[in-house]
Amino acid sequence: PAAASASRNWKPTAESVRREFLWAWQHYVDRALGADHIKPISGGREDFFVPGHSVGLSAVEAVDTLWLMGADAEVAQAVQWIEDNLSFDVDAPFQVFETNIRMVGGLAAAYHCTGRPRLLELAVDVADRLLPAFTESPTGLPYRYVNLATGAVSRPETNIVEVGTYIAEFGVLSEWTGDRRYYDLAKRAMRVVHDKRTELGLLPHDIHAETGEWRNRQATVGPPGDSYYEYLWDGYALFGDEELRQWYDTLTDAILAHQAERRDGLLWFPQVDAFTGEVLSREQSVLAGFYAGLLAESGRVDEGRAYHDAFNTAQEKFGVIPHSFDYVTMSASDPSNALRPEFADAALMLWLATGDEIFRERARVHYDNMLRTSKTDYGFASLSDVTAKPPSQEDSCPGYWWSEQMKYYWLLFSDTPRFDYRDNYLSTEANLLRGARR
């Protein structure tokens, strides 16, 4: 989008992002290739889904980011490992939601960028192994875990994120294979949740997959409510599903009417009782920051801008935003930050929606603060306390770091010809499912 104001030269920042990402990738290849995570302080390996068994998570999450950066030799390294080694025939329970947004989404994005058929086969293979969680459920709300080898399902005590964040990944599999099962199963679970909204049009977040009963009263735009709302809009944006847009509009109008609060001119979203509207908590999770971008994407640009302005006061105060903070006292309730990408996610979405340079500026501060606080010997580390001087680090780097903020920064600063800046889609894990310009 042609920025209204004269924009500065962002190329040096883009080159820094690419250099840092490839530096971290080389350490992963040298020390932890095939591990779910590298341990960025010790250079060790770490499993994510199953203790004792990695499935190359960081390599899968990195492919589309590397491709967008034009790092084709590194794309080849990642794809080589995946095609030679990745198998989902693992006799262990995998969390259905995390496996979908990271592995189904990561492989689908890798296929979208490279066109290599084995990557689509693997995405379909792991998605098929998740399906029993949906088909074994009496309500259509998926169980939280499924054994990828045996199909045994478990843990019906779930939430609206883990029952409602599939339509993007499952939907492109239906589109690319012609098998509608994926789309239909993902949408059915979203319908069950929407139809259980309260009189106020709000949603609690905990639900039982076998009984369909709500298990709590609290509504939140943070976890575990966030990506249910995100995927209602995404199902419309990706596939033109007008019914999903209606459900999104109904629920979003209710959130703006009953779950929003303005204090000192700033817009916040407290946790409220979904049945009465009573404010239960004025804590804000750093993960809720994505919602500023979703509001802007879905035509509520002023509200999206206002919420990002509010979150920006937290970035200005803390440098790196705490995992959760009280927005009245602006004190950290949980001072950690596991390289969370949401503020940058929303900055990209708001920049794409408005062309306003302020969002690139805010993302650059986010990047600078990450470089200053998280960079270690072998990569980038989660923080255990952003208020410590200097902030204290943990020997862990989450898989979403390879897919999310470094991709957001690159897209914001590089103007890469490999991305269609007008017609694109990034999933909740920033997997590129539309808009790769091969």
Ligand SMILES: O=C1NC[C@H](CO)[C@@H](O)[C@@H]1O
């Ligand atoms: O939707 C998500 N929630 C949590 C992670 C990032 O904080 C990531 O997996 C993804 O963005």
Ligand SMILES: [Ca+2]
């Ligand atoms: Ca997300």
